[in-house]
Amino acid sequence: xxxxxxxxxxxxxxxxxxxxxxxxxxxxxxxxxxxxxxxxxxxxxxxxxxxxxxxxxxxxxxxxxxxxxxxxxxxxxxxxxxxxxxxxxxxxxxxxxxxxxxxxxxxxxxxxxxxxxxxxxxxxxxxxxxxxxxxxxxxxxxxxxxxxxxxxxxxxxxxxxxxxxxxxxxxxxxxxxxxxxxxxxxxxxxxxxxxxxxxxxxxxxxxxxxxxxxxxxxxxxxxxxxxxxxxxxxxxxxxxxxxxxxxxxxxxxxxxxxxxxxxxxxxxxxxxxxxxxxxxxxxxxxxxxxxxxxxxxxxxxxxxxxxxxxxxxxxxxxxxxxxxxxxxxxxxxxxxxxxxxxxxxxxxxxxxxxxxxxxxxxxxxxxxxxxxxxxxxxxxxxxxxxxxxxxxxxxxxxxxxxxxxxxxxxxxxxxxxxxxxxxxxxxxxxxxxxxxxxxxxxxx
Amino acid sequence: xxxxxxxxxxxxxxxxxxxxxxxxxxxxxxxxxxxxxxxxxxxxxxxxxxxxxxxxxxxxxxxxxxxxxxxxxxxxxxxxxxxxxxxxxxxxxxxxxxxxxxxxxxxxxxxxxxxxxxxxxxxxxxxxxxxxxxxxxxxxxxxxxxxxxxxxxxxxxxxxxxxxxxxxxxxxxxxxxxxxxxxxxxxxxxxxxxxxxxxxxxxxxxxxxxxxxxxxxxxxxxxxxxxxxxxxxxxxxxxxxxxxxxxxxxxxxxxxxxxxxxxxxxxxxxxxxxxxxxxxxxxxxxxxxxxxxxxxxxxxxxxxxxxxxxxxxxxxxxxxxxxxxxxxxxxxxxxxxxxxxxxxxxxxxxxxxxxxxxxxxxxxxxxxxxxxxxxxxxxxxxxxxxxxxxxxxxxxxxxxxxxxxxxxxxxxxxxxxxxxxxxxxxxxxxxxxxxxxxxxxxxx
Numbered sequence: 001x002x003x004x005x006x007x008x009x010x011x012x013x014x015x016x017x018x019x020x021x022x023x024x025x026x027x028x029x030x031x032x033x034x035x036x037x038x039x040x041x042x043x044x045x046x047x048x049x050x051x052x053x054x055x056x057x058x059x060x061x062x063x064x065x066x067x068x069x070x071x072x073x074x075x076x077x078x079x080x081x082x083x084x085x086x087x088x089x090x091x092x093x094x095x096x097x098x099x100x101x102x103x104x105x106x107x108x109x110x111x112x113x114x115x116x117x118x119x120x121x122x123x124x125x126x127x128x129x130x131x132x133x134x135x136x137x138x139x140x141x142x143x144x145x146x147x148x149x150x151x152x153x154x155x156x157x158x159x160x161x162x163x164x165x166x167x168x169x170x171x172x173x174x175x176x177x178x179x180x181x182x183x184x185x186x187x188x189x190x191x192x193x194x195x196x197x198x199x200x201x202x203x204x205x206x207x208x209x210x211x212x213x214x215x216x217x218x219x220x221x222x223x224x225x226x227x228x229x230x231x232x233x234x235x236x237x238x239x240x241x242x243x244x245x246x247x248x249x250x251x252x253x254x255x256x257x258x259x260x261x262x263x264x265x266x267x268x269x270x271x272x273x274x275x276x277x278x279x280x281x282x283x284x285x286x287x288x289x290x291x292x293x294x295x296x297x298x299x300x301x302x303x304x305x306x307x308x309x310x311x312x313x314x315x316x317x318x319x320x321x322x323x324x325x326x327x328x329x330x331x332x333x334x335x336x337x338x339x340x341x342x343x344x345x346x347x348x349x350x351x352x353x354x355x356x357x358x359x360x361x362x363x364x365x366x367x368x369x370x371x372x373x374x375x376x377x378x379x380x381x382x383x384x385x386x387x388x389x390x391x392x393x394x395x396x397x398x399x400x401x402x403x404x405x406x407x408x409x410x411x412x413x414x415x416x417x418x419x420x421x422x423x424x425x426x427x428x429x430x431x432x433x434x435x436x437x438x439x440x441x442x443x444x
Numbered sequence: 445x446x447x448x449x450x451x452x453x454x455x456x457x458x459x460x461x462x463x464x465x466x467x468x469x470x471x472x473x474x475x476x477x478x479x480x481x482x483x484x485x486x487x488x489x490x491x492x493x494x495x496x497x498x499x500x501x502x503x504x505x506x507x508x509x510x511x512x513x514x515x516x517x518x519x520x521x522x523x524x525x526x527x528x529x530x531x532x533x534x535x536x537x538x539x540x541x542x543x544x545x546x547x548x549x550x551x552x553x554x555x556x557x558x559x560x561x562x563x564x565x566x567x568x569x570x571x572x573x574x575x576x577x578x579x580x581x582x583x584x585x586x587x588x589x590x591x592x593x594x595x596x597x598x599x600x601x602x603x604x605x606x607x608x609x610x611x612x613x614x615x616x617x618x619x620x621x622x623x624x625x626x627x628x629x630x631x632x633x634x635x636x637x638x639x640x641x642x643x644x645x646x647x648x649x650x651x652x653x654x655x656x657x658x659x660x661x662x663x664x665x666x667x668x669x670x671x672x673x674x675x676x677x678x679x680x681x682x683x684x685x686x687x688x689x690x691x692x693x694x695x696x697x698x699x700x701x702x703x704x705x706x707x708x709x710x711x712x713x714x715x716x717x718x719x720x721x722x723x724x725x726x727x728x729x730x731x732x733x734x735x736x737x738x739x740x741x742x743x744x745x746x747x748x749x750x751x752x753x754x755x756x757x758x759x760x761x762x763x764x765x766x767x768x769x770x771x772x773x774x775x776x777x778x779x780x781x782x783x784x785x786x787x788x789x790x791x792x793x794x795x796x797x798x799x800x801x802x803x804x805x806x807x808x809x810x811x812x813x814x815x816x817x818x819x820x821x822x823x824x825x826x827x828x829x830x831x832x833x834x835x836x837x838x839x840x841x842x843x844x845x846x847x848x849x850x851x852x853x854x855x856x857x858x859x860x861x862x863x864x865x866x867x868x869x870x871x872x873x874x875x876x877x878x879x880x881x882x883x884x885x886x887x888x
Binding site: 244345 | 596775
């Protein structure tokens, strides 16, 4: 993240490259980047995300790479190095200064999606035996000499590096200089443990909404901090993952154009194949009703309409529930309340669609030519099928995320298409059951 | 957003209420909230979101309501008042102090989704003719006396209130006190215009990643600021809206349990009905092929399989594209590059599914009993239909968001279910066309 100092004015060459970046091939990117003036190039390097920085870094020779990797904050450097082949990582690590290398190595020792793997090891600190006046002098020096991100808080550590408290910029600016830090600070601040998952960090963020969250190890030693920027990035990445899963693809994990073609196919083909295999049961289910279709071909005409309505209502309910669980609006133990609410919603929504479906047949100008003289019974079959399948879709779609969570899977696995496939197969059975009720002895 | 000062320790009563809140009915919520000690109640009130605060405020009598509404920052108060009936709004406005009332009224005069409608009118300021020493004194006073959010920046205004520059906390803490503010500040800072939309604000945020964005009117007068918290909230709300649209529902605009039943039905029934009406064309399309189905009922068995595969690949492509456009990975003019990439992806994905579909029939144990002696031709029909429909789904799904954007609609309107419906109808035509090629003169 750039500090405000970097802004001032941006050259045309810089703005042009920002606009063109996405449609350029790798070699053109490299050439245009190298043609920038050094101040513009630095500004641009900060504008890029870590995927794109990684692409540039890998194309540079040693001395160039050294300039650029040393510009990065340790958490960004770790983020880039983590995804490279081991040999490349070792080479780039060797270009860092000793101090940063130790910090990057510390981050790399954590799991990528843990608090430790995302934290920045640079933070503003004060010592617990200082006065506020000493603390402000100490913090002033840190701001002048390191690449620490300026935040709203400074963390107070004891001699052993244990996190003891936190003071805000407001405290620093408004307290008398002679007061001890220990008197002003908030004690026992909320902190993330270094091995906490993104979900747990998100829960802390949702509850406290701090500008930054300190990260400590089990013994309480302060290891780094998660700033609001990192939390913001994490929240966006999670939303993107959820959205992509809802769209029946594995999370791409990178911007669309940055994902290599083979890996894009692998991530998309998996789910599509699983869903196809799921849909094969529709052929099996239909097979059971082959005789009925032979006797009343008119029934076949409405199958896509029926199953897709079930699929849509299932997608709708599962999407609402997956998102409500993700943002914390709905908890696991709310399931019964959701079940009751979705039963009511499903019935009303089914009723609305059922009436529309009934009307489509009952009032169609050529109804007798198209659907035969028993068109009223066909209309009832379609109408009642819609009521039951929309109810079933709403219940299956809303309950599956709870079930998956109970079984310790990610609720977003109950992606809309997975629910739709489930509802498709059962929808065929529901439809032909309704048909038997209304048409038995007449067409069937 | 609570300042760190509010944290320290949380009582059991407070933690219990935080956990129970979602499953409580309105009256229980009110009773439990009123039973909290005042310091806990204040802490809890800050923990709630504006929907929930609004619910409480409306149940309080005048003197109670006055206590609570006066705790709110002007932007939160405006957010709550905006959605209430006019009479209620007027009453609650009358409870505010004169100064806050003027600020709230200013925010309410803007569109809800504009920079002006979301900004906080409180920000740290310095005057352009001050020295850094004077500025730090001035800012210290602002921090002591108002509810201004402490941010990393203070904005520098001239006598007429025109935004001239910005200084960071780092500048304030590290500059010599005798230096004029005008020498230290970054000039001409990037600012949002008060009538900018959320999309435009997001673009500024994506490009500059500032901790806060100043909001000015057309003439350059500073009106307020968007802090990273507000931008974070906006990004999350947008993601939720996109996710809900992808799931075929209008954006609920509130947490699941907070949406009244009638309004939930209205928001969900609309899309489901539109999709049902779209799917009615499948019945029309199928009607054209009634003779073919009569002659070869076996064809009907694979219709759900075929159209759902087209729907899934369409959902997948549109979901990837809608998200890539939303986060700025893909721009409008990248459409041709996307078209070429999706043509290739669609062919490969179609090939994979085609082979699976072919194998399902060709290697099925009872193939001759179930699918007749021409089962090989049926297998080719299904296989080739899958290739063509997956290709078509990928292209339609990826291009529709660009088309919608060109026509100035929100690309997220190309929700997965809308694309799936479009692909369903055309899928039937593709399938029977393949059938005619492979089975003409044999079964058809």
